[in-house]
Amino acid sequence: MNLTQRQLRMFVTTAAVGNISRASEVLHISQPALTRALQEFESQLGVALFLRTTRQLALTPEGERFLPVAQRLLHDLTEAAALIQGEATGQRGSVSLAVGEAFGCTVLPDILHAFVKTHPDVRVRVVNDNSQGITRRVAQGEVDFGIGSPVGRTEALRFTKLLSAPLGLLFNPELHQLKAWVRTEALGDLPLLKESSDTSIVSVLRAQGSDLVAHMEPGVEVSSLALQLAMARAGVGIAVMSALGASHRDAxxxxxxxxxxxxxxxxxxxxxxxxxxxxPARALMEAVVERARGAQVHRLVRFGV
Incomplete structure (x- = not known):
């Protein structure tokens, strides 16, 4: 049995107004056409839905039991159609993305602020993770897309370069005096905060053969940008980070x-x-690529290829 949205709407509307004449006006069809359609609907169901009198339509017991079911089906069909149409235009739906903390705290907020204003009915979920976690989440389909520095490449993923930022040292100038550019061999016994081994910064330093990783080893290990800033400010250690992370307003x-x-x-x-x-996901990803260039970040951050 194939019930159509049109049949359900005619039945629910007629039951609500209790009169063929008024129902036909609401539905914008002729009275004979509505009468014929309702009769065909009853024949299809194999049960009478209405008790017909000369002045009023009343529901049969079967019609009364079927009415809430028909109302629910009609509501669900209408909602489903609106959902699909909304997602097709990018105005409804959901988007999930995984981002690194540096990008998420500096560039992403303004982009998301603009996006949610133009897409108020799109649900956005932002997951913070390190680069290894971001790559894994994207590869496993946990999120629509990710923003970070991939740890290891995989053919299953497509990468679009967004920006590059030099690594450096972030420190409290009241506690330490470093030159504008720093060579690792000149660090001496300056305390460095330790990076977790699975971060992209450690991966980049190892790939470059830098001895900075070994220099960090005795330091206090911290696992978030907020902690790095707080520890650097307090003099617990000097933070190794990119110019993007150093763009954080708390720095x-x-x-x-x-x-x-x-x-x-x-x-x-x-x-x-x-x-x-x-x-919606494609719209947000395109907004990230297009609008990232306008972010207020450190002058050494370079956008694009």
């Missing part, structure tokens, strides 16, 4: 000195190669 009273020779951290937008994004 305004701290000083950033890039490393020499230059070590770049690259940030990419990553997505599954064989997975088509929904219209």
């Amino acid at each position: 305004a009273d701290l000083r950033f000195s890039p490393l020499r020779p230059t070590v770049q951290r690259e940030v990419f937008v990553m997505q599954q190669r064989d997975r088509a994004l929904s219209v």
Whole structure:
């Protein structure tokens, strides 16, 4: 049995107004056409839905039991159609993305602020993770796309370079005096905060053969940008981070000195190669790529390829 949305709407409307004449006006069809359609609907169901009198239509016991079911079905069909139409235009639906803390705290907020204003009915979920976690979440389909520095490349993912930022040292200028550019061999016994081994910064430093990783080893290990800023400010240690992380508004009273020779951290937008994004997800990803250039970040951050 195939019940149509049109049949359900005619039945529910007629039951609500209790009169063929008024129902036909509401539905914008002729009275004979409505009468015929309702009779065909009853024949299809094999049961009478209405008790017909000369002045009023009343529901049969079967019609009374069927009415709430028909109302629910009609509501669900209408909602489903609105959902699909909304997602097709990018105005409804959901988007999930995984981001690194540096990008998420500096560039992403303004982009999301603009996006939610133009897409108020799109639900956005932002997951913070390190680069290894971001890559894994995207590869496993936990999120629509990710923004970070991939730890290891995989053919299953597509990468679009978003920006590059040099690594350097962030410190409290009232406690430490470092040159505008710093060579690792000149650090001496300065205390460095330790990075977790699975971060992109450690991966980049190891790939460059930098001895900075060994220099960090005795330091206090911290696992978030907020902790790095607080510890650097208190003098617990000097933080190794990119110019992007140093762009955090809470780092305004701290000083950033890039490393020499230059070590770049690259940030990419990553997505599954064989997975088509929904219209809202594609719209947000495009907004990230297009609007990131306007972010107020450290002058050494370079956007694009």
